[in-house]
Amino acid sequence: MIKLGDYNTLKIVKSVDFGLYLDGGNAGEILLPTRYVPKNAKIGDELEVFIYLDQDEKLVATTLHPLAKVGDIACLEVAWVNEYGAFLNWGLMKDLFCPFREQKMRMQKGYHYVVYIKEDEESHRLIATAKVDKYLYSDRPPYKHGDAVDILIWQKTDLGFKAIVDNHYQGLIYEDQIFQPLHTGDRMTAYVDHIRQDNKIDITLQPTGRRQTEEFSEVLLRYLQENDGHCDLGDKSPSELIADRFKVSKKVYKKAVGDLYRRRLITISDNGIDLV
Numbered sequence: 001m002i003k004l005g006d007y008n009t010l011k012i013v014k015s016v017d018f019g020l021y022l023d024g025g026n027a028g029e030i031l032l033p034t035r036y037v038p039k040n041a042k043i044g045d046e047l048e049v050f051i052y053l054d055q056d057e058k059l060v061a062t063t064l065h066p067l068a069k070v071g072d073i074a075c076l077e078v079a080w081v082n083e084y085g086a087f088l089n090w091g092l093m094k095d096l097f098c099p100f101r102e103q104k105m106r107m108q109k110g111y112h113y114v115v116y117i118k119e120d121e122e123s124h125r126l127i128a129t130a131k132v133d134k135y136l137y138s139d140r141p142p143y144k145h146g147d148a149v150d151i152l153i154w155q156k157t158d159l160g161f162k163a164i165v166d167n168h169y170q171g172l173i174y175e176d177q178i179f180q181p182l183h184t185g186d187r188m189t190a191y192v193d194h195i196r197q198d199n200k201i202d203i204t205l206q207p208t209g210r211r212q213t214e215e216f217s218e219v220l221l222r223y224l225q226e227n228d229g230h231c232d233l234g235d236k237s238p239s240e241l242i243a244d245r246f247k248v249s250k251k252v253y254k255k256a257v258g259d260l261y262r263r264r265l266i267t268i269s270d271n272g273i274d275l276v
Contacts, residue, residue: 001025001026002025002026002027002051002059003051004051004059004070004119004124005052005069005070005117005126006050006071007049007050008049008050009046009047009048010022010024010047011044011045011046012032012042012043012045012046012047013029013043017034019032019034019036019037020032020037022049022061024051027059030051030059030060031058031061032047032060032062033060033062036061036064038063047061047063049061049062049063050062050064050066050092052066052094052126053094062093065091066091066092067089067090068090068117070117071167073114073116073152073167074090074114074115074117075113075115075152075185076089076112076115076128077089077110077112078108078109078110078111078113079095079109080095081107084100085097085102085107086098086103086107090128096117096126097125097127097128098128098129098130099127102127102128102129102130105130113130114154114155114164114184114185115129115130115132116128116129116132116134118135132154132164136164136169137168137169139199140199141165141169141195141199141201144192145192145193145194146192147191148189148190148191149171149189149190149191150165150167150187150189150190151164151165151166151188151189151190152167152186153182153183153184153185153186154184159172159174159175160173160175160176160177161173163190165201169199169200169201170200171200171201171202172200172202172203173190173203176249177204177249178205179243179246179248188205190205191207206247206252216252216253216255217260220246220256220257220260223246224266224273225275229274230272231272231274232272233245233253233273234268234271234272234273235254235257237250257273264276
């Protein structure tokens with residue numbers, strides 16, 4: 001069975017002037033246009049291709065890799081807008097349609113929006129929806145404190161930034177845990193701090209607990225080695241200065257200083273810390 005808006009492995013069954021035809025089973029033969037045909041491909045070979053609908057709403061194959069597939073949440077740029085909705089650039093010849101009914105606010109050309117990719121139940125066309133909340137899992141996330149996760153920065157709130165965790169769960173990075181610029185659409189690794197009663201996840205951008213201390217201890221040690229063995233930041237330094245220089249909280253910085261001191265690698269004074 002063909003997976004629309006996804007990758008399929010299909011066999012080449014026919015060669016024509018304008019491309020190759022692939023065996024789509026019950027869906028019939030599917031064209032892979034010449035521009036996407038791999039070098040030396042021949043009848044009988046199997047190819048991994050992405051299947052979507054062309055301008056005439058017919059199944060077509062490509063060896064290109066779009067920015068997202070059905071079931072994915074992605075941040076896409078609006079290529080153009082008409083009286084029916086917005087069309088998003090997702091890396092294929094045909095832009096991805098987001099009808100007005102699926103928009104939270106009127107999308108504008110040149111702007112980026114976080115959307116969910118799906119097959120429309122009525123038309124069976126591939127569309128995007130900005131109503132991402134409906135497609136996030138509500139069950140208990142399978143994580144524990146300190147687990148590393150992949151996140152997509154979603155939107156700014158009064159508390160910090162909402163994020164999509166591993167494409168399925170809603171997370172939140174609190175403002176006082178942010179030590180670097182964040183923008184909607186940024187992808188990065190984050191760490192689970194706490195799973196709330198509503199099954200939403202509090203996340204941090206730095207490792208938590210002992211792992212965080214150990215990792216930053218090595219960062220601080222390298223900084224000292226590269227700066228004549230001295231750092232002018234100490235216990236009484238403003239947290240803003242520490243965050244600006246090292247992108248960590250003052251608490252994490254003090255723990256790393258304590259770790260290096262216990263290992264007898266540094267001395268501590270009113271002027272900061274120094275390598276032994």
